[in-house]
Amino acid sequence: MEHAPIRKPYAGLPSYYAATANRVTERPQLRGEERCDVAIVGAGFTGMSAALELAERGYSVIVVEGERVGWGASGRNGGxxxxxxxxxxxxxxxxxxxxxxxxxxxxxxxxxxxxxxxxxxxxxxxxxxxxxxxxxxxxxxxxxxxxxxxxxxxxxxxxxxxxxxxxxxxxxxxxxxxxxxxxxxxxxxHSLNYVLGEAAAFEALGGRIFEQSRVTKVEDQRAIGTPFVG
Known part of the structure; x- marks a missing residue:
């Protein structure tokens, strides 16, 4: 299988996986107010798996990631x-x-x-x-x-x-x-390509991912549909 060369979004991730990543998409930063049924912090294996499962069940889901999808251990492990x-x-x-x-x-x-x-x-x-x-x-x-x-x-x-x-x-x-x-x-x-594939599948189901969007505070409002602000 041929792989594309390293792309800008993963230039700071020096690894074989980053250098052979497929379909790398730069996603927007969260600005302002967004609403969803479920907000997930972190776009690694756990976050993207949960997000995809929820999207398959019809929930409105937002994933916020401080760096890029699969940036941490999920995109660097042995696979x-x-x-x-x-x-x-x-x-x-x-x-x-x-x-x-x-x-x-x-x-x-x-x-x-x-x-x-x-x-x-x-x-x-x-x-x-x-x-x-x-x-x-x-x-x-x-x-x-x-x-x-x-x-x-x-x-x-x-x-x-x-x-x-x-x-x-x-x-x-x-x-x-x-x-x-x-x-x-x-x-x-290929661990990074797997989590990137999950992200693409999630977005195809209507899910939204915001990168470069670090969560600094979580407030418990005890209400579904509460505005989510990064």
Whole structure:
């Protein structure tokens, strides 16, 4: 896929993602008074995901961003789709019970499903590739990874495959690793292009984004339709 060269709006963001960003649009600064059902602060992954979800449901939504869409961590991260958490789900069960563990398990896999659905629905060009591996360099790593695979299988995600010995070289051409696991529902994407694609989809549904519009104060008026002033 060919990428356009770096454009002015992201000249202050020196990264591969900024240099290969698609369809960069400079959006207006918020001036004066605007009204909406929901105002969202921040045009990163969380803000744009929430804004798009609300716009799909028919709400009038405004997003205000202090810099540009995807300017912070959302447009600079590694772009990996890794299902799971930094701790085993059994830790959730230990502290909060079996139902909490079940819910956390579902949420962990839901994120990558939402991304794939939006990429397909809105034609987001973000170089999405399926599958990833978590690898281990010694026995202690493998004990953790075996536990992770067993845990996913217990939650019904049997497509996660444990790779030991020579099997790891099916996915990683290196002798440094003793094993790992492969998750076909993991993946990798161009993180900035993904959030820019969400922004374009949001605007196509009537949503409005104001850039260079830093929020300095929030007042609780307890009324829908209250004027929003940046």
């Amino acid at each position: 990996q789709l890794v299902n799971g958490y930094s701790r085993q789900l059994s830790e959730v069960r230990k502290h909060y019970g079996a139902e909490a563990e079940r819910q956390f398990g579902e949420i962990a896999r839901e994120g990558s499903d939402i991304i794939r659905e939006r990429v397909a629905k809105y034609g987001i060009e973000c170089d999405l590739r399926d599958g990833n591996s978590i690898v281990g360099m010694h026995d202690a790593h493998m004990r953790f990874l075996r536990g992770r695979v067993e845990e996913w299988h217990r939650h019904g995600y049997t497509d996660v495959e444990l790779l030991e010995g020579d099997a790891i070289r099916k996915v990683v051409n290196s002798d440094r690793y003793v094993g790992g696991y492969y998750d076909p529902r993991g993946g990798h994407m």
